Amino acid sequence: MPTRGDRFISSLADGRNVWLNGAKADNLSDHPAFQGTLGTIKRLFNQLDDPAVRDHIGFAPSGREAYAHSSFLVPYSAQDLSKRSTAFNYWAKETHGMMSRLSDYGRSMITGWYAAKEQLGKLDPHFESKITSYYQDARDRDLFLTTAILDPQIDRSVSLDDNRIAERFLHVVRETSDGIIVRGAKMIATGAPYTHDFIIFSFLQFDKKDRKHAHILIVPANSAGLHIVCRESFADSREQNHILSSRYEEMDAVLFFDDVFIPWERVLLYGDSEAVLKLRANKTANSLAFHQTVVRYVSKLEFVTGVAFAIAEAIGVNGYLHIQEKLGELITQVDTMKALVIASETTAKHDESGVLVPEISFIDTARNIGTKFYPRAIEILQQIGGGGFVQTPSGMEDFYGPISKLMHLYFEGASVSAEKKIHLFKLAWDLIGSPLGARHELYERFYAGDPVRAYANQYVKSDKEAFTDPVWKLLKEAGKYGSKRNYTYT
Ligand SMILES: Cc1cc2nc3c(=O)[nH]c(=O)nc-3n(C[C@H](O)[C@H](O)[C@H](O)COP(=O)(O)OP(=O)(O)OC[C@H]3O[C@@H](n4cnc5c(N)ncnc54)[C@H](O)[C@@H]3O)c2cc1C
Known part of the structure; x- marks a missing residue:
């Protein structure tokens, strides 16, 4: 069957x-x-x-x-929302965050329109x-x-x-x-x-x-x-x-x-x-769909971080302070993105139809910041591996013969065999230097729309007075109590 x-x-x-x-x-x-x-x-x-x-x-x-995929599940409770998140995370982990359109995004948009x-x-x-x-x-x-x-x-x-x-x-x-x-x-x-x-x-x-x-x-x-x-x-x-x-x-x-x-x-x-x-602007559909994109993104950052750690260890540079600083930066990226997912889920609110909708402001922030995180993560990978990425030969198996012994000698790493090191560097090159790798960097910059207008939109949509009121209040208080000059604020 x-x-x-x-x-x-x-x-x-x-x-x-x-x-x-x-x-x-x-x-x-x-x-x-x-x-x-x-x-x-x-x-x-x-x-x-x-x-x-x-x-x-x-x-x-x-x-x-x-069974149907959980992207079709309309979330009415925190448990439902968590089930959706788990499903996105499962497929994202299975594909190392590299497959962004496994259809769970489009399906979530349809589910959102249906739910609303x-x-x-x-x-x-x-x-x-x-x-x-x-x-x-x-x-x-x-x-x-x-x-x-x-x-x-x-x-x-x-x-x-x-x-x-x-x-x-x-x-x-x-x-x-x-x-x-x-x-x-x-x-x-x-x-x-x-x-x-x-x-x-x-x-x-x-x-x-x-x-x-x-x-x-x-x-x-x-x-x-x-x-x-x-x-x-x-x-x-x-x-x-x-x-x-x-x-x-x-x-x-x-x-x-x-x-x-x-x-x-x-x-x-x-x-x-x-x-x-x-x-198009419907919040229920957009929140449900965009939530998937951010859950997927966490897996991708985790994967890049894993590759960076492995490279640093393989060539013995993980003890240097500036390498550790860069590896630490990758962890802050992962944790920031994870925290935004958690924030969007724990502050989710019911819409008029009772659908529990992840908080879109955290999701927007994650999508915007993601346009900068991934190119930076790839840059860090390049800084850690240096010329190692381009010294890698086609594969050890291609060199069985007269120089096989030399291959093992000169491609060996600090903590790994020549064979393992070549495989690792080829994997990393696929991420940073292959046509697919270049496409992924472009994807993370643009998949959520034009990043310039998306960032600007966060300002345009924001509750501006929530930010400016305390500033004017402080100035008013300072005028009253802290200055000999007589300010009048209205
Ligand atoms: C790998 C990849 C996969 C994608 N997959 C999908 C997908 O599956 N489905 C989908 O719907 N979309 C997809 N997209 C498209 C994505 O949504 C767009 O690339 C993104 O919205 C930017 O639009 P654009 O590419 O037309 O760039 P443009 O809008 O042409 O922008 C090019 C540059 O000009 C600037 N610019 C253009 N117009 C203005 C303006 N009016 N004001 C200010 N600045 C402006 C932009 O800031 C940018 O720097 C994908 C994109 C990529 C790169």
């Missing part, structure tokens, strides 16, 4: 248009660009049917025997029934989801008032009694080649007149006219040399919508720019 993972793999043979290196990639599970990653996902999916671990990752929805359906139902009379049936379908059929939110990077200095932009950003070209037809493009969808459905909306600040661009859609990956255009693959099947690239290449893609039909039941909102902005 096929396993859940097998069913996931075979479901991808559904006629989707995945483009790689100028050609259509048909058999994804056998394709060198995808097979390692699909093997990883298959293993994770199978865990949901393994009695030894499934309770860490999933739950049995009422009336069903089969009564409030959100005010935006559109059909929203509640659409999101309810989609949520149940996605949960019970293990649908793999990802988001594609950004509009194509053509010319960021102009807006929809420019026709060149308006025509290329995703918009509705026709409405029929069965649905809408959309044209345009979206960047970037991580995990796109093996996703079932894309959650599509825009970061644009819409005007009322932008109704054709204002929509929130769920688009099946095999929709006719949809092209999934992948970047160059960073997968490398040489497991010993590229452990991370061989199993965690998530793939990013641009989506071309060449007149794609979307049935009304998958059009969550359309035409009302204000309603779209409200749904």
Whole structure:
């Protein structure tokens, strides 16, 4: 009997248009660009049917025997929230924080919209029934989801008032009694080649007149006219040399919508720019989804820290003060991120529908600070390993023969054999110097949106008087008691 993972793999043979290196990639599970990653996902999916671990990752929805992933669990209690967190943490640990879009992010967004359906139902009379049936379908059929939110990077200095932009950003070209037809493009969808459905909306600040661009859609990956255009693959099947690239290449893609039909039941909102902005900003969905990103991030920082410790020990530099200072800095990163996760969970509050929502201000802080932590962590790794990363040969096994003895002699480390040291440095190079490693640094800088505007937004959204009142109060008191001059503050 096929396993859940097998069913996931075979479901991808559904006629989707995945483009790689100028050609259509048909058999994804056998394709060198995808097979390692699909093997990883298959293993994770199978865990949901393994009695030894499934309770860490999933739950049995009422009336069903089969487990669903806990990203579909609507949290009403601290226990539910902790179950979600445990599930995110479990898959993140299994993949060393390197797979950011195992669909638990997209699934959490759908779960949030479903959980807040009564409030959100005010935006559109059909929203509640659409999101309810989609949520149940996605949960019970293990649908793999990802988001594609950004509009194509053509010319960021102009807006929809420019026709060149308006025509290329995703918009509705026709409405029929069965649905809408959309044209345009979206960047970037991580995990796109093996996703079932894309959650599509825009970061644009819409005007009322932008109704054709204002929509929130769920688009099946095999929709006719949809092209999934992948970047160059960073997968490398040489497991010993590229452990991370061989199993965690998530793939990013641009989506071309060449007149794609979307049935009304998958059009969550359309035409009302204000309603779209409200749904997009929904705190319940955003908190549940963003919570996953931060839990995942902790695992990644822990992994980088582990690699840094191992490198420092392997070459005997861990006794130097400045190395210890840098290793200590990595621990402060891990602890800061963990503390923010704990803070977001312990200060969670119930929304109007009784859903227990993690505190988003701590999550925003974690996502923002994370854009600086990861590049710094990689910099520390470089400072610790120095030239060791580029002296590493292809692998000891390639050198069995006349210089084998010399290899063992000269590649030996302070505390490890030459073989172990080479493996460790190759793993670290995959993290800091391979195409996959470079992509990860970019990812952590940008996945949560433009970091500059995200930081600025924390100021814009803040309760400014809570900060400035004590300042004015102190000045007022000082004027009254501490100065001969007569200040008058109003
Ligand atoms: C590896 C990777 C994977 C990703 N995966 C996904 C995904 O799965 N789903 C998804 O939806 N998105 C994904 N993203 C996209 C991500 O959300 C965007 O990269 C991010 O929001 C920044 O947008 P942009 O890349 O279009 O940069 P731009 O908005 O084009 O910004 C480029 C630079 O110009 C500046 N700039 C541009 N416009 C302005 C302005 N108006 N005001 C001030 N400064 C400006 C920015 O500060 C930045 O420095 C991914 C990104 C990366 C790098």
